[in-house]
Amino acid sequence: MERLPTHPSISAAPLPTRRTLRRRRNPFIQLLRFALLNARMGYIALRGHR
Amino acid sequence: MARVVILGAGIAGHTAALRLRRALGRRRDHEIVVVSPNADWNWIPSNIWVGVGKMPAEKVVFPLAPVYAKTGIAFRQARAVAIRPEGDADDPTPAVDIEYTDPARPGETERLRYDHLVNATGPRLNFAATPGLGPDGNSLSVCTARHAQQAAEALRATIDRLRAGTPQRLVIGVGHGTCTCEGAAFEYAFNVEHRLREAGVRDLAEVVYLTNEAELGDFGVGGMTFEQQGFVTTSALWTASIFREREVNAILGAHVRRVDADRLEYELLDGSVHELAFDFAMLLPPFGGQPIAAYDRSGQDITSRMFAPSGFMKVDADYSGKPYEEWAAADWPATYESPEFPNHFAAGIAFAPPHQISRPRKSPNGTVIAPAPPRTGMPSGVMGRTVAATIADRIGKGGDAPAHSASMTRMGAGCIASAGAGLLNGSAAGMTMYPVVPDRERYPTGRDLRHTRGELGLAGHWTKALLHHLFIHKARARPLWWLIPE
Numbered sequence: 001m002e003r004l005p006t007h008p009s010i011s012a013a014p015l016p017t018r019r020t021l022r023r024r025r026n027p028f029i030q031l032l033r034f035a036l037l038n039a040r041m042g043y044i045a046l047r048g049h050r
Numbered sequence: 051m052a053r054v055v056i057l058g059a060g061i062a063g064h065t066a067a068l069r070l071r072r073a074l075g076r077r078r079d080h081e082i083v084v085v086s087p088n089a090d091w092n093w094i095p096s097n098i099w100v101g102v103g104k105m106p107a108e109k110v111v112f113p114l115a116p117v118y119a120k121t122g123i124a125f126r127q128a129r130a131v132a133i134r135p136e137g138d139a140d141d142p143t144p145a146v147d148i149e150y151t152d153p154a155r156p157g158e159t160e161r162l163r164y165d166h167l168v169n170a171t172g173p174r175l176n177f178a179a180t181p182g183l184g185p186d187g188n189s190l191s192v193c194t195a196r197h198a199q200q201a202a203e204a205l206r207a208t209i210d211r212l213r214a215g216t217p218q219r220l221v222i223g224v225g226h227g228t229c230t231c232e233g234a235a236f237e238y239a240f241n242v243e244h245r246l247r248e249a250g251v252r253d254l255a256e257v258v259y260l261t262n263e264a265e266l267g268d269f270g271v272g273g274m275t276f277e278q279q280g281f282v283t284t285s286a287l288w289t290a291s292i293f294r295e296r297e298v299n300a301i302l303g304a305h306v307r308r309v310d311a312d313r314l315e316y317e318l319l320d321g322s323v324h325e326l327a328f329d330f331a332m333l334l335p336p337f338g339g340q341p342i343a344a345y346d347r348s349g350q351d352i353t354s355r356m357f358a359p360s361g362f363m364k365v366d367a368d369y370s371g372k373p374y375e376e377w378a379a380a381d382w383p384a385t386y387e388s389p390e391f392p393n394h395f396a397a398g399i400a401f402a403p404p405h406q407i408s409r410p411r412k413s414p415n416g417t418v419i420a421p422a423p424p425r426t427g428m429p430s431g432v433m434g435r436t437v438a439a440t441i442a443d444r445i446g447k448g449g450d451a452p453a454h455s456a457s458m459t460r461m462g463a464g465c466i467a468s469a470g471a472g473l474l475n476g477s478a479a480g481m482t483m484y485p486v487v488p489d490r491e492r493y494p495t496g497r498d499l500r501h502t503r504g505e506l507g508l509a510g511h512w513t514k515a516l517l518h519h520l521f522i523h524k525a526r527a528r529p530l531w532w533l534i535p536e
Contacts, residue, residue, distance in 0.1 A: 001219060001327050003256050007300045009266055013290035016506075024507035027474065033509035037480060041513070044462025044484045044501050045428060045535040 062398025063170030065434030073442035173337035182309035223260035225333030227305030244469035270421035431536030478510030
């Protein structure tokens with residue numbers, strides 16, 4: 001079967017730079033992001049309890 | 051002695067039961083009874099991993115009875131069929147009629163009296179809304195662990211066909227114009243794409259995300275605005291970028307009208323009708339409330355006073371049916387208590403939302419194509435905890451104790467789509483938002499930009515794995531479970 005044409009919103013979307021791709025896989029940067037993400041999730045979870 | 055009956059043992063009901071038992075402490079003279087038709091608890095967010103064969107179903111379910119036996123909570127494996135908030139002709143104490151689904155008690159029924167009731171019955175998976183939708187029809191689902199296992203088997207067969215050199219189209223999304231949980235469909239698409247890449251068959255596979263969202267990244271919450279590296283961007287652009295990077299196509303603003311064995315028919319927001327052939331289709335169903343009737347003391351049917359037409363229970367929300375332009379944060383419930391029937395609560399998916407969060411849309415043919423508001427996961431748990439706190443206060447301090455509140459306009463949520471196994475081989479798209487329901491009076495974009503973010507990377511992947519273990523630890527009521535927030 002023939003492939004569908006790509007939705008215009010997807011074909012116009014930006015792609016990540018090489019630097020961004022490296023950052024996503026860098027364990028040290030990601031460890032920091034992990035701490036920040038969990039701190040943020042913990043904060044909003046506790047805020048919802050008030 | 052007070053008796054609290056909790057209908058449902060999903061995230062909201064199970065959280066309410068455990069939190070209430072803990073709040074009542076050693077006062078075991080107060081009885082908590084959980085009524086659930088299922089013998090097992092299911093950590094539904096991880097069904098996604100079961101659905102791609104990354105995790106066995108046994109890792110996302112466990113039997114409820116031992117947990118309740120350990121914590122001093124009574125358990126009835128049964129379904130609720132009728133609520134009598136004013137009692138019956140024999141006794142003014144409220145009651146709920148239940149039918150046992152426990153294989154050891156076939157055909158048995160019981161009228162359970164109570165002082166406080168929590169309706170946390172979750173969704174009825176309404177596959178019947180679309181002909182041919184669902185595992186008994188022509189598409190797959192990941193709504194239960196068993197459905198997810200079936201989806202994993204079908205995906206395995208699809209990968210085998212791809213390995214044999216046959217191109218395949220995989221359609222993932224929602225099976226009706228009024229579905230919710232687009233985040234789960236997005237996560238499954240993310241996982242399937244990753245699995246196809248891992249299997250080395252990505253080039254022959256066409257992955258199509260089919261959704262009722264008018265634009266990508268709506269997720270049933272009207273989309274989000276993010277601030278990243280000094281720029282303001284949107285969840286629409288963020289999601290489109292993820293799809294472009296992963297070569298996932300999308301069909302937006304779609305209402306699936308019919309699912310046949312190898313093709314489906316859908317209507318778009320412009321009213322046009324199309325057909326789409328597929329080799330694999332995982333389409334989530336729309337949700338409805340569980341079919342529970344309500345009767346007054348004389349036996350008159352009062353279902354419409356207690357429940358909305360959708361089957362969800364009416365609580366302290368504004369159900370006046372305002373137009374979109376007048377929607378406000380104050381429309382959303384805060385205490386989840388029925389104003390007409392005090393001490394009757396609905397938590398999680400079981401409460402009737404006042405309206406959608408996303409802008410309501412109809413096709414020129416009058417077909418409603420608009421996501422329903424999501425209220426699963428984190429918000430469900432918070433509601434369960436809030437209702438438990440209210441009931442504990444009323445038991446301990448008297449019936450006049452004010453209700454605790456947790457409006458979805460003051461509640462945040464996190465959604466992480468994580469794929470792959472191993473510490474360094476995975477990938478995830480993670481989003482946090484605060485609040486879930488936009489409040490434009492408090493925040494110009496409707497949400498707090500400090501806590502509304504989207505990002506990709508290993509961090510989300512690790513977080514998702516951590517949450518899986520933490521929440522199962524908590525649901526099993528293992529040591530210090532109560533320290534884990536909802």
